[in-house]
Amino acid sequence: MQCKKVTASREKLLDPAATEWSSIPGESLTMAATPLANQPSEYIKASRDERQIGKVKSLMVQSAHNGSEIFFRLTWGDQEADTKITDNNIFPDGCGILMPLNGGDPPIEEMGTKDFPVNAWFWRADFNDKAHNTVARGLGTTLFSEKCPIQTKSLFGQGAWAVVFTRPLAVPDQKEETAQLAAGKAIKVGFAVWEGSNGERAGLKSFSKEWRELTLDA
Amino acid sequence: MAEQDAAQLQLQKEQRAKQLAEEAKSIKAKLRYSKRQVAMVFDLNKCLGCQTCVVACKTLWTRDEGMEYMWWATVNTQPGKGTPRDWENMGGGFRDEEPEAGKLPVTSDFGEAWEFNYEEVFFGGKGNSVHLQPSGNPDWGPNWDEDQGGGQYPNSFYFYLPRICNHCTHPACLEACPRNAIYKREEDGIVVISEERCKGYRFCMEACPYKKIYFNHARVLSQKCIFCYPRVEKGVAPACARQCPGRLRFVGFLDDENGPIYKLVKKWEVALPLHPERNTEPNVYYVPPISPPRFDADGNIDESKPRIPTAYLKYLFGDKVEATLDKLKAEMAKTKAGGKSEILDTLIAYEWKSLFGPFTKDPAELEPRKV
Numbered sequence: 258m259q260c261k262k263v264t265a266s267r268e269k270l271l272d273p274a275a276t277e278w279s280s281i282p283g284e285s286l287t288m289a290a291t292p293l294a295n296q297p298s299e300y301i302k303a304s305r306d307e308r309q310i311g312k313v314k315s316l317m318v319q320s321a322h323n324g325s326e327i328f329f330r331l332t333w334g335d336q337e338a339d340t341k342i343t344d345n346n347i348f349p350d351g352c353g354i355l356m357p358l359n360g361g362d363p364p365i366e367e368m369g370t371k372d373f374p375v376n377a378w379f380w381r382a383d384f385n386d387k388a389h390n391t392v393a394r395g396l397g398t399t400l401f402s403e404k405c406p407i408q409t410k411s412l413f414g415q416g417a418w419a420v421v422f423t424r425p426l427a428v429p430d431q432k433e434e435t436a437q438l439a440a441g442k443a444i445k446v447g448f449a450v451w452e453g454s455n456g457e458r459a460g461l462k463s464f465s466k467e468w469r470e471l472t473l474d475a
Numbered sequence: 476m477a478e479q480d481a482a483q484l485q486l487q488k489e490q491r492a493k494q495l496a497e498e499a500k501s502i503k504a505k506l507r508y509s510k511r512q513v514a515m516v517f518d519l520n521k522c523l524g525c526q527t528c529v530v531a532c533k534t535l536w537t538r539d540e541g542m543e544y545m546w547w548a549t550v551n552t553q554p555g556k557g558t559p560r561d562w563e564n565m566g567g568g569f570r571d572e573e574p575e576a577g578k579l580p581v582t583s584d585f586g587e588a589w590e591f592n593y594e595e596v597f598f599g600g601k602g603n604s605v606h607l608q609p610s611g612n613p614d615w616g617p618n619w620d621e622d623q624g625g626g627q628y629p630n631s632f633y634f635y636l637p638r639i640c641n642h643c644t645h646p647a648c649l650e651a652c653p654r655n656a657i658y659k660r661e662e663d664g665i666v667v668i669s670e671e672r673c674k675g676y677r678f679c680m681e682a683c684p685y686k687k688i689y690f691n692h693a694r695v696l697s698q699k700c701i702f703c704y705p706r707v708e709k710g711v712a713p714a715c716a717r718q719c720p721g722r723l724r725f726v727g728f729l730d731d732e733n734g735p736i737y738k739l740v741k742k743w744e745v746a747l748p749l750h751p752e753r754n755t756e757p758n759v760y761y762v763p764p765i766s767p768p769r770f771d772a773d774g775n776i777d778e779s780k781p782r783i784p785t786a787y788l789k790y791l792f793g794d795k796v797e798a799t800l801d802k803l804k805a806e807m808a809k810t811k812a813g814g815k816s817e818i819l820d821t822l823i824a825y826e827w828k829s830l831f832g833p834f835t836k837d838p839a840e841l842e843p844r845k846v
Contacts, residue, residue: 294492297499300651300682304576345677345690346579367495383695396495397653399674459653459676 258284260320260327262440262474270321270328273412273419278330283319288450288463292366296460297397311463312452316352322426322473327438329354329378329422331448338413339453340382348458351381351451352420356436356444358392365447365468368393376436380409380420382453388422390435396460402434426473441475506649506657512664512729513702514758515716516739516746517637518822520765521723524635526550526618528715528724532639535714536701541693543588546617547700548715550637554625554787557636558617559584559686568647568684568753577647577681585689586616625787629774632782634764636791637724639715640687640700641749641757642666648699651682663728664758665702673697684753710836717831717838722824727832729758734832735821736760743818745799747792762822763788763796765803 263270265277290311296302317332331352339350357363358374369375371394379389388407393399406428411420426438438444445468451457532548549558557563559580567577589609596607624633642659646666649657656672657679659665668679668688675695680688688699703713711717716724727734729741739746739762746760766781781800788796806816821829828835 292488292492294489295495296653297495297655298651298653298678299496299499299503300574300647300678301653303574304681342675342692342695344581345680346581396499397655399654459674459678 258318258320258446258469258471260322260471260473263321263323265321265323267323267326267423270323271408271410271421271423273330273332273410273421278319281319281321281330283317283330284469286316286318286448286465286469288314288316288448289466291449291460291462291464295366295396301459301461305461309455310457310461312455312457313450313463316448316450316463316465318448320471322438322440324426324440326423326425327473330419331422331450332417332419333450334417335413335452336416337454338382338418340413342383346456348451348453348456349382350418350453351379351458351462352418353380353449354378354422355447355449358433358436362445362468365466366464368396368399370395376434378407378422378424380411380422381451382411382413382418384409386410390431392434402431404431404434406431406435438473440473443470443472445469446471502655503650506655507645507659509659509661509664511662512644512758513642513707514727514729514736514740514760515639515713516725516736516760516762518723518725518762519634519636520762520822521721522550522635522637523721524550524552524621525720527718527720528637529617531714531718532700535703537698539693541691542689542698544582544585545689545691545698546585547687547689548637548639549617550635551618552621552624552633553636553791554633555620555623558586558638560586560615560619562686563750565686566684567682567686568750568755569645570754572754574647574650574682575684577684579677579681580686583615586613586619587611589613589616626782629770630782632766634783636749636761637715638685638687638749639759640666640702641685641755641759642700642702644756644758645754647682647684647753647755648679648688651678652676653678660704663702663704663707665704665707666699667701667704668697668699670694670696670698684750684755685757706838707834709838709841710834711838711841712831712834722827722830725824725830725832726834731832735829736832738821739818743802744795745802745818745822747795747799749791751793761792762803763792763799765800765807 269275269277293307313333319330321328355377358376361373363369363373374394377391386409388409390402390405391399407424428435447465449462449464451462528548537545551557565578626632654672656669673696712726716726725735727736740760746762748757766783769777769780771777806818810816
């Protein structure tokens with residue numbers, strides 16, 4: 258996957274509907290259910306059917322940077338936006354970007370390990386575009402960092418969600434909490450989507466199965 | 476070759492899943508572990524349905540935003556649909572040690588926290604023309620079917636069932652949480668939810684067969700009865716127990732051989748858990764209600780049949796309920812004949828503080844918390 262170097266302004270790229278995105282290359286990823294056998298809860302394993310998990314089967318990912326900030330635009334089809342927890346049995350839509358926190362090859366389907374943590378950028382429809390920056394060291398260990406260097410902007414229309422994430426490439430004061438990126442370098446990335454109407458939350462989601470190599474233009 | 480590789484990969488995946496399951500199991504065992512266990516016994520023969528426990532809890536713990544609809548302590552009329560409505564038919568718990576799927580109770584099952592027209596009636600000069608009433612058109616609430624009960628006149632019957640979180644020895648909620656946010660306190664076995672770890676995913680709410688977990692919509696996390704642990708830590712009984720005018724809520728450690736809990740549950744076996752078939756091993760126990768006799772077709776008293784069908788009590792408290800009721804009746808016969816019964820004396824609780832085991836301290840004597 259390519260992260261294209263662009264000159265468009267931050268304001269433009271942060272807008273999921275901006276025309277600038279039409280000239281940025283993207284890739285359509287096949288999404289699959291997270292493995293039920295790995296769920297860190299016997300209850301979840303006993304009460305779910307893997308075939309019912311991961312309602313979103315395909316995700317379009319585009320990426321660009323302007324030398325100081327990186328942008329991702331995630332788009333996927335959804336008949337209805339689930340934006341608020343209006344009752345106990347209602348769950349909002351969400352999406353996330355995953356990358357190794359300090360490089361290496363952490364297992365993507367296990368959300369990293371103690372020694373090889375992963376960094377997730379997490380957007381949920383009920384967060385009012387206040388993204389979460391999280392670190393995980395294994396399944397069910399995700400913790401939010403207090404300071405979040407990520408910004409998101411989302412848009413729902415014509416049966417699709419479009420969510421843009423942006424973050425400075427380098428965040429030197431949060432090295433323990435968020436992955437450090439640089440132009441000309443490659444990183445591993447993974448993606449996840451939660452379909453709220455399907456009761457998807459926590460580890461119940463669709464994901465991109467394996468790491469993808471994302472090369473940032475020099 | 477490709478087939479072999481695929482088979483190999485599948486095997487590796489399965490082995491890894493097994494390994495992960497083992498790791499998760501050992502974490503859960505630690506979260507479940509406690510050195511001691513606090514417990515309560517509710518004597519259903521004494522509960523008068525006054526709801527004082529319910530209000531004591533509400534006043535102390537669930538007044539903040541997002542907690543309006545929460546009633547960690549409830550009292551419902553049995554037979555009845557209970558709180559949340561129909562909770563007994565929502566699944567959860569364990570069968571043959573396997574977790575069973577449960578349903579998420581929705582807000583209308585609990586009943587909204589109604590707004591009343593206090594201003595208008597009490598201060599708006601309309602006291603003689605407008606009734607005090609909730610806004611909207613409520614059709615269910617936490618005590619909606621109060622005193623309806625079951626049976627046909629003249630053999631109608633009901634009793635009250637107070638409920639809190641059961642602080643189970645094998646909590647389904649703890650087992651369900653994918654974030655390990657729920658644990659038993661090592662010192663007293665009280666089940667608590669870490670508000671730092673909880674992300675409001677509500678698997679606990681699904682898995683709890685007693686439906687005693689509440690989702691806080693304002694804070695997007697789950698909350699539940701905490702057995703008043705800040706009071707317990709200071710030697711004060713939980714508010715629901717101390718405020719109970721009926722003297723029916725016993726508190727103490729399950730292993731304290733001199734305390735009322737041990738005696739009622741272990742020694743005399745006159746207190747039973749609710750729906751033991753859910754296999755969570757609750758730590759709230761009930762002295763089952765003794766029935767008045769039935770009337771026969773001619774209106775005469777028929778001592779041979781209890782007014783409350785035994786099958787219904789078995790449904791609630793398991794097969795042991797018959798033996799328990801027989802024991803209680805035998806004790807009553809003993810005192811009727813002029814004898815003494817330590818069991819009945821304990822249940823009567825002549826001395827108020829005898830209800831509370833080691834938790835007899837008056838909360839008014841505590842240092843006020845510095846804010």
